[in-house]
Amino acid sequence: MIRFIAALSSVLVWMALAMAPAAAADKVVLMLNWYVYGEHAPFYYGKAKGIYAAENIDLEIQEGRGSAATTQAVAAKTADFGYVDVPTMMRAAVKGAPVVATGVLLQTSPMSAMGFVEKNIKKPEDIKGKTVAITPADSMTQIWPLFLKKTGLKEGDFTTVAGDGQTKLNAVINGQADLLLGYVMDQSMKIKDATGKDVYPIKFADYGINMVSSGMVANTDYVKANADLVKRFMSATTKAVEAAEKDPKAAAQSILDANPKGGKIDTLTQGFELTVPLYRTPETEGKRPFQVTDQNMTDTVNLLVEYGGLEGKAKDNPKAFYTNDYLPK
């Protein structure tokens, strides 16, 4: 009897000890702007290398369905952080969504009009008479009219077909369209995966469209309530980006380790390598990632208000859209 009680109590004590949590890591959900592609390598790399765990963060990465949808998820607190196109976030913020950018990663725009290299569409003038595939009201289509203005093109100079993300890709792959609007490191690589052929992007940034793009956003209430966590998250993400910059192939591989159907290693690596030059502008050369200048943000807001349909009151306080306070020095 005594032996039985002793055995039972030792089992119970052992179970209690086994279940007692160690200092539990903070659970954080990061929702991306789209399905995974090369640009997202640093986050997967940081998770794989334990950079987030070192800051006591248990990171879960979810793929998104467009910057607009992810921004709404962050505003509704269904995701803790979102990696989205910051101009899209600004459109939501100006309508009252409680979101703020805690770090702007792509300080040069990755937006482009791209088509097969063999079609020889290298300059804006070559777009005349061609067919362009767009997705209505996505981040690139909202800036497209500004690109047309800057390059002297008019809507009547080319044909437009509209569809969702998959339809755009299919259209270019199957020849129904000559060009599509996309990010230099996303659709170009997917087309290369599908056809083996190279794609040439006409970058909006080369034609005077100086605006920021992807960045980390969070709910303003969440940031206030979890200031320390946000600081640790941005610190870990900065380190993850820096580590990924040093080893693009390993960073791309971490995407495939987490998501074997996420693409092919060569094009994911190439996609990430195409993203790195966009991290900095001449003013932030040599600085750590995410440290966007106030001038860059103000220019972005002004551009969006003038040509991008952003409400005028956004100009009153561009600083309301972002904060560098949570970034590591």
Add this chain to the structure above:
Amino acid sequence: MVEPKGPGGVSRALNAAWIRPFLFLIFIVVAWDLTIRLFRIPPYQIPAPGDVVVVLWHDWPELMRQAWPTTYATICGFLLSALFGIPVAMLIAGSKTVESYVYPLLVFSQSVPKIAIAPLFVVWFGFGIIPKVISAFLLGFFPVVVSAVQGFKSVDPDMVDLARAMQGSRFHVFCAVNLPHAMPAIFSGLKVSVTLAVVGAVVGEFVGSNSGIGYVLQRSIGTFDLPTMFAALVILALLGVVLFWIVDQIERFVIPWHVSQREEFIFAA
């Protein structure tokens, strides 16, 4: 003896059959507005009904213009589902062999999510109206077939035998007995099918279109313009209601004898 007064004029008007859904709708809109005020729901999550009404009022011409391609695709798709659905149902109901081969595959195909294969239609048929018509057709096809099979199978065999005994040819008997008996079931399937055809047309537009209510929806979602998005949804709902009502009126005309068409007659003493 003083007789109790019957219901007054206003009360009778308020109780008229067609007013009731409007009253309920007004009730829902008021409840919606109150909920937003009570819970302080921000406009980028759910728009206030007032804003939606403003958009409907201002943009009515534009919305109507965009509603036309959607309506056209819906009607074409619906007519195709009726045109193909009823004969397929006849075959299935008429032959055990056909039924055993075809029916299970039909059910299998119904579970394939149309939104996943819609991009393929654009690849195969281009960016015109055809992918949307096919999308509407595929969504509306199954309800028609299932109801029509049910209808054709539930024909009273004794009636058929009687008609054949009176030297009716197979075709004559079909037109006089089988088809009329199956009509009520066919129409119920058509009513479900027409509302699904609206969904199909919009799915087709999401995937590849420059016009239509689906396009308006996509555009307003991307710019966080929730009032316009809800206004577009209202238009789609109205489209479904109108088409449903049209099918219902056609049913009234075709099968006036059926028990479901009986009006309520109140006999005064």
